[in-house]
Amino acid sequence: MIVDIVDIKDRFHEIENLFPNVFTYDSISRDLENNPFSHYLVYLLDNKIIGFINYYFIYDRVEIANFNILEQYQNNHYGSKLLEEVIMRSIDKKNITLEVRCDNNKAIKIYQKYGFKKKAIRKNYYHGIDGILMEKEMNNMKKDIYVLGIESSCDETSFSIVKNGVEEIATVISSQIDIHADYGGVVPEIASRAHVKNVTFVLEECLKKAKMKMDDIDYIAVTNGPGLIGSLLVGLETAKTLAWLYNKPLIPVHHIAGHIYANNLVKRLQFPLLCLVISGGHTELVLMEADYRFKVLGSTLDDAVGECYDKVGKVLKLPYPAGPVIDKMASVGDPTYDLPIPLNDNSFNFSFSGLKSAVINLVHNEEQRNKSINKENLAASFQKVVIESLSKKTVHAMVEYQVKNFIMAGGVSANSGIRKRMQEICEERGIDYTFPELKYCTDNAAMIAAAGYYAHLDGKEADYTLNASSSLELK
Ligand code: KG4
Ligand code: ZN
Numbered sequence: 001m002i003v004d005i006v007d008i009k010d011r012f013h014e015i016e017n018l019f020p021n022v023f024t025y026d027s028i029s030r031d032l033e034n035n036p037f038s039h040y041l042v043y044l045l046d047n048k049i050i051g052f053i054n055y056y057f058i059y060d061r062v063e064i065a066n067f068n069i070l071e072q073y074q075n076n077h078y079g080s081k082l083l084e085e086v087i088m089r090s091i092d093k094k095n096i097t098l099e100v101r102c103d104n105n106k107a108i109k110i111y112q113k114y115g116f117k118k119k120a121i122r123k124n125y126y127h128g129i130d131g132i133l134m135e136k137e138m139n140n141m142k143k144d145i146y147v148l149g150i151e152s153s154c155d156e157t158s159f160s161i162v163k164n165g166v167e168e169i170a171t172v173i174s175s176q177i178d179i180h181a182d183y184g185g186v187v188p189e190i191a192s193r194a195h196v197k198n199v200t201f202v203l204e205e206c207l208k209k210a211k212m213k214m215d216d217i218d219y220i221a222v223t224n225g226p227g228l229i230g231s232l233l234v235g236l237e238t239a240k241t242l243a244w245l246y247n248k249p250l251i252p253v254h255h256i257a258g259h260i261y262a263n264n265l266v267k268r269l270q271f272p273l274l275c276l277v278i279s280g281g282h283t284e285l286v287l288m289e290a291d292y293r294f295k296v297l298g299s300t301l302d303d304a305v306g307e308c309y310d311k312v313g314k315v316l317k318l319p320y321p322a323g324p325v326i327d328k329m330a331s332v333g334d335p336t337y338d339l340p341i342p343l344n345d346n347s348f349n350f351s352f353s354g355l356k357s358a359v360i361n362l363v364h365n366e367e368q369r370n371k372s373i374n375k376e377n378l379a380a381s382f383q384k385v386v387i388e389s390l391s392k393k394t395v396h397a398m399v400e401y402q403v404k405n406f407i408m409a410g411g412v413s414a415n416s417g418i419r420k421r422m423q424e425i426c427e428e429r430g431i432d433y434t435f436p437e438l439k440y441c442t443d444n445a446a447m448i449a450a451a452g453y454y455a456h457l458d459g460k461e462a463d464y465t466l467n468a469s470s471s472l473e474l475k
Contacts, residue, residue, distance in 0.1 A: 064098035113459035149449025152235030153227025159206035160445035165453030170210035192230030221452020225472030232468035259409035261451035262436035279410025280306035298348025333376030
């Protein structure tokens with residue numbers, strides 16, 4: 001399914017047949033001829049018009065005059081996408097207004113989600129039924145939007161300022177990796193305490209680096225899940241306090257949405273898009289047909305791939321986190337050990353606990369027989385199987401959903417072997433690909449600020465009752 005939002009250009013005669021009660025061919029053509037400030041956007045599904053929106057620019061204001069989605073296509077967010085498009089095109093305007101029937105609660109709710117507020121009643125506006133005039137204030141004609149991102153879901157305390165969702169201004173990351181390395185993994189209680197200690201310093205440092213003040217910030221975006229609950233709460237409470245103190249909108253961001261938008265800082269995402277999310281806590285394939293529309297196609301049934309790297313590292317007595325070490329060893333070893341390809345089926349799901357057990361058993365068996373393990377070769381054999389499993393499912397999804405763009409997200413997307421294979425796959429198929437910058441594969445706030453910009457356009461503003469959730473779903 002190919003989705004597009006386009007200016008109507010020479011297809012407006014189709015609207016007359018599709019929406020006979022709303023427009024005639026003559027009325028639209030006359031409008032377009034005589035009024036250069038009138039615009040019609042249509043929503044195309046497989047090149048078929050299923051809805052439209054008509055809006056006017058009047059000096060520094062925008063008026064939405066008509067908005068319609070064919071009945072059988074309603075309740076699918078298509079209308080929201082058209083509305084978002086108009087909002088994006090009005091970013092330098094003062095406000096957007098529209099009228100809605102006072103009994104159309106569903107539409108009123110959607111407009112409110114996008115920041116429209118009730119302004120006035122228009123008596124009998126709709127042949128006996130009152131209309132409500134709603135208005136969305138835009139950012140005082142300010143063109144650039146600066147989002148402050150806050151990330152503290154695991155063992156990194158990070159703040160970042162990103163402009164318009166694409167341009168990084170300044171990022172500061174304070175990693176606790178050295179504190180946790182002695183324990184072979186992140187200790188939640190120690191992590192939350194370290195966040196509390198770091199949070200104000202990291203914020204100050206970030207503002208200093210950006211040469212900005214809190215007053216220059218437009219929105220505050222914060223990871224509200226998933227992650228370690230104590231760690232999440234430190235970032236969330238900081239965000240709420242700042243939002244209240246400086247009167248800024250508070251935007252919750254899903255941690256994985258953040259990892260995905262790390263790619264947007266390299267190159268603007270293109271849709272339909274497939275993302276392979278591979279981190280210490282997640283392994284999933286996500287399909288996106290537009291900004292901030294996530295569809296999880298499949299995920300791991302047990303361990304995440306990063307977790308598997310770290311556990312294999314533990315049995316090989318490698319330092320934590322073991323992912324980068326195994327990656328390096330694999331590049332010099334040969335894949336001489338025979339390991340099973342996990343969940344070799346036609347689903348989009350993954351499984352890594354069997355592979356982990358196979359490596360652990362192999363090491364123990366060799367130890368019992370007093371045989372030494374060639375760690376480089378075992379690393380190469382393990383990584384080869386990981387790549388085979390990930391690439392098989394990825395190619396399947398690429399073909400099934402005819403994607404234009406492929407991206408990766410999460411700590412394991414730094415892996416050189418996985419990058420090389422995915423690059424080959426995309427080049428063979430003519431699919432545009434982007435990988436996050438190495439420094440932004442692991443947790444950081446730049447990705448949260450980038451995602452926060454699109455979350456805000458999607459109406460994701462929260463109030464101060466916002467809570468953190470350790471197992472938040474991506475939707
Ligand atoms: O995304 P992330 O910082 O944490 C979660 O949000 O889960 O990812 C951390 C994970 C760790 O398991 C680490 O071993 C792995 O990413 N990792 C790697 C590489 N660099 C980091 N795994 C394989 N190859 C790498 N080069
Ligand atoms: Zn992460």
